[in-house]
Amino acid sequence: MGCTKSRPHDVIVPVRAGLSNPKLEDKRHKxxxxxxxxxxxxxxxxxxxxxxxxxxxxxxxxxxxDTFDIIATFPYAEYRKCVHKHTGxxxxxxxxxxxxxxxxxxxxxxxxxxxxALSKLDHPNILKTYDILAxxxxxYIVMEYWDGGLxxxxxxxxxxxxxxxxxxxxxxxxxxxxxxxxxxxxxxDLSPNSICLMNKxxxxxxxxxxxxxxxxxxxxxxxxxxxGNSFFxxxxxxxxxxxxxxxxxxxxxxxxLLLVGKPPFGNNTEKELKLSVKQNSLxxxxxxxxxxxxxxxxxxxxxxNKDFTTRISxxxxxxxxxxxxxxxxSKVNSAAxxxxxxxxISYHCSSKLKDGIQTFIASQIxxxxxxxxxxxxxKNIDKNSDGKISSPELCRFYSxxxxxxxxxxxxxxxxxNVDTDRDGYLEYTEFIRASAERRILLSKQNxxxxxxxxxxxxxxxxxxxxxxxxxxxxxxxxxxxxQEIIKEADQNLDGEIDIKEFYTLLINKF
Numbered sequence: 001m002g003c004t005k006s007r008p009h010d011v012i013v014p015v016r017a018g019l020s021n022p023k024l025e026d027k028r029h030k031x032x033x034x035x036x037x038x039x040x041x042x043x044x045x046x047x048x049x050x051x052x053x054x055x056x057x058x059x060x061x062x063x064x065x066d067t068f069d070i071i072a073t074f075p076y077a078e079y080r081k082c083v084h085k086h087t088g089x090x091x092x093x094x095x096x097x098x099x100x101x102x103x104x105x106x107x108x109x110x111x112x113x114x115x116x117a118l119s120k121l122d123h124p125n126i127l128k129t130y131d132i133l134a135x136x137x138x139x140y141i142v143m144e145y146w147d148g149g150l151x152x153x154x155x156x157x158x159x160x161x162x163x164x165x166x167x168x169x170x171x172x173x174x175x176x177x178x179x180x181x182x183x184x185x186x187x188x189d190l191s192p193n194s195i196c197l198m199n200k201x202x203x204x205x206x207x208x209x210x211x212x213x214x215x216x217x218x219x220x221x222x223x224x225x226x227x228g229n230s231f232f233x234x235x236x237x238x239x240x241x242x243x244x245x246x247x248x249x250x251x252x253x254x255x256x257l258l259l260v261g262k263p264p265f266g267n268n269t270e271k272e273l274k275l276s277v278k279q280n281s282l283x284x285x286x287x288x289x290x291x292x293x294x295x296x297x298x299x300x301x302x303x304x305n306k307d308f309t310t311r312i313s314x315x316x317x318x319x320x321x322x323x324x325x326x327x328x329x330s331k332v333n334s335a336a337x338x339x340x341x342x343x344x345i346s347y348h349c350s351s352k353l354k355d356g357i358q359t360f361i362a363s364q365i366x367x368x369x370x371x372x373x374x375x376x377x378x379k380n381i382d383k384n385s386d387g388k389i390s391s392p393e394l395c396r397f398y399s400x401x402x403x404x405x406x407x408x409x410x411x412x413x414x415x416x417n418v419d420t421d422r423d424g425y426l427e428y429t430e431f432i433r434a435s436a437e438r439r440i441l442l443s444k445q446n447x448x449x450x451x452x453x454x455x456x457x458x459x460x461x462x463x464x465x466x467x468x469x470x471x472x473x474x475x476x477x478x479x480x481x482x483q484e485i486i487k488e489a490d491q492n493l494d495g496e497i498d499i500k501e502f503y504t505l506l507i508n509k510f
Contacts, residue, residue: 001455012474014492018333020096020210023169024481025086025128034075036403039319039471042325046437051373055220056221059133060135061093061133061135061140063086064084064085064086064133065085065091065093065140066082066083066085067080067081067082067093068080068081068082068083070195071082071092071147072149072150073163075195076096076097077094077095077097077211078094078095079092079093079095080092081093081097081145081147082142084453085457086452087448087449087452087453088260089365089449089453090145090367091130091142091143091144091145092127092142092143092144092146093140093141093142094140094141094143094146094209094210094311095140096138096139096140096141097138097139097501098103098134098136098137098138098139099180102295103235103418105268108411113129115129115132115141118185118376120183121179121183121185121385122363122427122428122429123170123175123176123179123180123428124375124378124379124387124428125173125176125207125208125387126179126180126207126208126366127143127144127174127196127207127208127209127244128143128363129141129142129143129144130142130143130144130364132251132390134422142452143209144369145368146196146198146204146206146207146209146261146368146467147198147199147200148194148197148198148199148200148346149196149197149198149200149253150195150196150197151169151192151193151197151206151279152192152193154197154204155257155258156190158369158502159261161258161307161372162452163292163293163296163322163326164326165204165253165261166258166259167294167296167322167323167326167327168204168326168327169204169258170207170251170254170255170323171250171318171323171326171327171373171385172205172260173178173190173206173208174251174317174318174323174385175252175314175318175382175385175386175387176207176208176249176387176388177190177208177251177314178313178315178318178385179386179387179388180247181244181247181313181314182386184201184238184433186243186244186247187210187247187250188233188237188244188246189229189232189233189250189286190232190247190254191229191231191232191250191253191254192232192250192254192257194208194210194229195207195208195209195254196209196369198353199368204240205368205372205375223247224317230270230273231253231263231266231273232250232253232254232263233246233249234246234249234250234308235249235274235277235306236247236308236337237501238274240367242308243308245308245309245311245313246308247314248303248308248311248312248313248314248317249303249304249308251303251314251317252262252264252300253304255296255300255303256300256304257298259287259292259296259500260287260290260292264282264304265277265280266275267378278306279307282300282304284297284301286467287300295320295321295322295325296322298320298322298473299317299320299322299323300469302316302317302320303317305382311374315386318384318385319384327379327385332380333373333376336373336376336377337376337377337380337381337434339437340373340374340377340435340436341377341381341397341398341401341435343434343435343437344414344431344434344435345410345413345417345435346416347414347417347418347433347434347435348417349417351488351505352485352488353467353485353486353488353489353505354488354505355420355433356471357450357471357505357506358433358441358442358496358506359420359429359430359433359453360450360453360471361433361441361442361446361450361472362432362436362441363429364453364498365431365446365449366436366440366441366446370436370440371432371436374431374432374435374436377435378428378431378432378435381393381394381397383396386430388425388426388427388428389426389431390424390425391412391415391424391425394411394414394415394426395407395408395411395412397411398410398411398414399411400506414426417434418430418431418433418434423437433493439453442506442507447502447506447507451499451502453470454466454467454470454471456469456470458500460498461494461496461497461498462496462497462498462502463496464482464483464486464495464496466485467482467485467497470480473481483495487501488505489501489504489505491504
């Protein structure tokens with residue numbers, strides 16, 4: 001990859017949404033041009049014209065949600081716990097003030113397009129993004145709920161993490177980044193402040209927050225010197241010439257911080273930091289003095305390669321022995337894995353509407369507690385940690401339990417029945433939907449919440465337009481005639497689905 005005066009052609013960036021400052025227009029134009037090839041054309045004229053609002057006209061954030069305690073505070077935003085008023089579903093919301101006197105600074109339509117694209121990142125270590133709302137003073141990004149604090153808080157609380165614990169965290173980061181990069185999305189600003197813990201327990205399940213959301217506003221312009229993330233930003237980013245490997249550098253810096261207690265390159269000022277990164281090498285001797293393992297040092301050197309054109313990729317880093325050995329030796333709940341894999345075998349769904357609704361439940365209604373054991377099963381089967389289960393990985397598991405011939409046939413059937421987007425893999429939500437216990441997935445509480453979410457006007461019935469508004473992005477029914485789809489549940493042929501018909505579709509016909 002030769003150097004020119006512009007960024008590499010294959011740089012992967014989210015859309016630069018809603019920037020109206022003239023000084024940023026040229027940079028914005030470059031980013032949007034590159035992003036057109038990254039997502040499935042989220043910025044082209046046809047998609048903009050056809051863009052649907054996530055919420056209907058007249059609804060505000062406070063109409064829909066109650067807000068509670070602060071989860072985390074940043075110079076440019078705060079995270080709070082919020083509760084959906086009509087369903088009781090708990091979410092987190094990122095609240096970002098719009099600079100006074102600059103209401104055009106944030107373009108709501110562009111933000112909604114961006115959130116819609118980011119919400120399709122279906123990975124267990126990327127915080128789910130559900131909705132976005134904006135008013136004259138703030139915009140609100142509604143996300144999956146987390147209450148375990150930021151990774152940096154956990155490090156300060158514990159003071160010390162074992163290499164095995166650090167390896168687990170780095171593996172989760174690399175897996176999320178590998179998945180995002182495969183979907184043409186990069187973060188650009190990874191740091192301990194963009195990594196959250198799902199709960200306050202000791203299992204250290206992490207998720208990346210703000211995956212691409214930082215592109216909504218120019219944080220450096222508004223809050224220069226306040227972010228504190230410069231220690232983790234790749235040197236090529238400051239040169240405005242980079243690709244997805246900038247996230248790999250950031251993970252290397254985070255890994256160093258978790259192992260040593262400080263970033264690999266540290267100085268007081270921004271200028272000194274940039275100079276240190278360019279002139280100094282990784283201090284191997286200090287790592288050895290701290291009895292950091294040779295495998296960890298080798299991975300660090302590869303992650304912190306200053307030449308991003310030869311820097312290791314996330315997929316390559318996941319093959320490091322320092323990553324693979326702890327994962328292979330980790331304790332697993334064999335009974336839980338066995339049960340989830342049995343559920344995969346028995347999953348059959350002949351109704352496109354039912355499958356779409358169950359996908360919605362698995363993605364947006366089930367809680368982290370509901371899916372905790374399923375996550376562990378998913379990770380156990382996903383041997384290369386790329387965030388999706390391939391046919392060979394599935395075959396390997398079933399063959400180990402049932403023998404090669406039977407295992408191969410079962411894996412083939414599972415892919416056929418569960419891989420609804422026909423990409424040859426089981427994505428995370430596909431796995432959750434099919435492997436979950438029916439009594440949990442289709443619990444009365446989950447079904448009531450789902451019906452309420454679908455019944456947007458609270459009429460007691462779900463119309464064709466309401467169904468399409470919520471479920472149009474599920475692959476199963478993307479290009480179907482919606483009037484025909486609704487007939488799968490509409491027993492009295494009134495063109496809508498009432499609560500009884502809804503229950504009959506999902507439970508009685510299972």
